[in-house]
Amino acid sequence: MKYISLLGATGSIGTQTLDLIREHPEQFQLVAISAGRNIALVRKIVSEFHPKLVSVQTKEDCETLRTEFPSDITFVHGDEGLVEAAVHEQANIVLNSVIGSVGLYPTLKAIEAGKKIAIANKETLVTAGHLVMAAAKENKVDILPVDSEHSAIFQCLQGEDMKEVSKLLITASGGSFRDLTRKELEFVTLEQALNHPNWSMGSKITIDSATMMNKGLEVIEAHWLFDLPYDKIDVLLHRESIIHSLVEFHDSSVIAQLGTPDMRVPIQYALTYPERLPLDSAKRLNLVEVGRLHFEKMDMDRYRCLYYSYEAGKRGGTMPTVLNAANEAAVNAFLERKIPFIRIEELIERTLEGHDVIDNPDLSTIQDVDLETRRYVHTLL
């Protein structure tokens, strides 16, 4: 039995994880959840799954919920509540699907508490991958990828020796604006940006896909998860999102993982690894129906955010923290209709240029730099 603490239960990954728990009640039990502000959905989740602990963002929501449910369910709130959910004594696996670097601290606490981590929250690995991976090593905790590309690579690597890997090939759909020129990006709307061609996801990651920052974050995520240098991590434009990623070995052999675009598959694999469970509700891949798959070279001039990500990752220190925080602040501003789409990458570029890197940052340095970066981006709006 997997006893799951689900951080970000009300989100896109969170609700798909709940689908899996519903489909396999004999395998999975939900013991703790965290959510942000979607209290209506929290009520439904609590009524259906009866978790033992529920964390929400505000004190007011927490107090309201406490009056509505039996006293054997504990309601907590805020950053401390998120940590309480992450370290819940009955949880043996924590699925982190919150959005943004707010996921870092609870992840570190869950690792210290010896919990297995299924990680969807890529911003945590981007902002402080060195701290997360060192903590996992020290506490002998597995970090299992949920992100579809990283799950694909992880599946391709089963039974393989990392010394024999010559390259990772991460596939990118190209996002909502893959067929537009840079000039045409000046006129795009929020609604167009949120219309991803292949995946239905939360709004922040959908915008990241459209700027190609999602792929940049995934390159850094892969660097930490698979312990490979950046010159061994490539990105390939593959508009169908059928091949989720590939691994090339030093004998020239390439192994890929394929499937219809359905996040429940990598989520379930992370929860059940090293075993696989049936997933009867998933659509099977029919390659005859698909017919053709397409691949294109990634254009670093067109997709500036991918270029900045490689540069920030290679530079290391606090540079990836700044990249991530600047991106979070800029994407929020775009989602709030304060800036046009094209300004997201301009804000990131300007913020990176002005940053004096601190090497080997500890947790409090990371947290300070993250906050300062967000403040700086706000001064530029």
Ligand SMILES: NC(=O)C1=CN([C@@H]2O[C@H](COP(=O)(O)OP(=O)(O)OC[C@H]3O[C@@H](n4cnc5c(N)ncnc54)[C@H](OP(=O)(O)O)[C@@H]3O)[C@@H](O)[C@H]2O)C=CC1
């Ligand atoms: N969606 C996808 O298919 C994929 C997502 N990922 C990654 O998974 C993570 C989650 O993405 P996704 O599910 O799309 O995101 P969503 O925006 O759909 O969900 C985010 C979740 O985090 C909660 N949340 C937001 N802000 C806070 C906060 N300050 N404190 C606590 N909880 C908070 C939200 O709560 P509420 O809604 O209640 O406010 C919600 O439960 C991201 O890192 C993303 O990059 C990776 C691969 C695929």
Ligand SMILES: CC(=O)[C@@H](O)[C@H](O)COP(=O)(O)O
């Ligand atoms: C489903 C998933 O893992 C997303 O991260 C996905 O990769 C987004 O698609 P893009 O390839 O457009 O970024």
Ligand SMILES: [Mn+2]
């Ligand atoms: Mn992905």
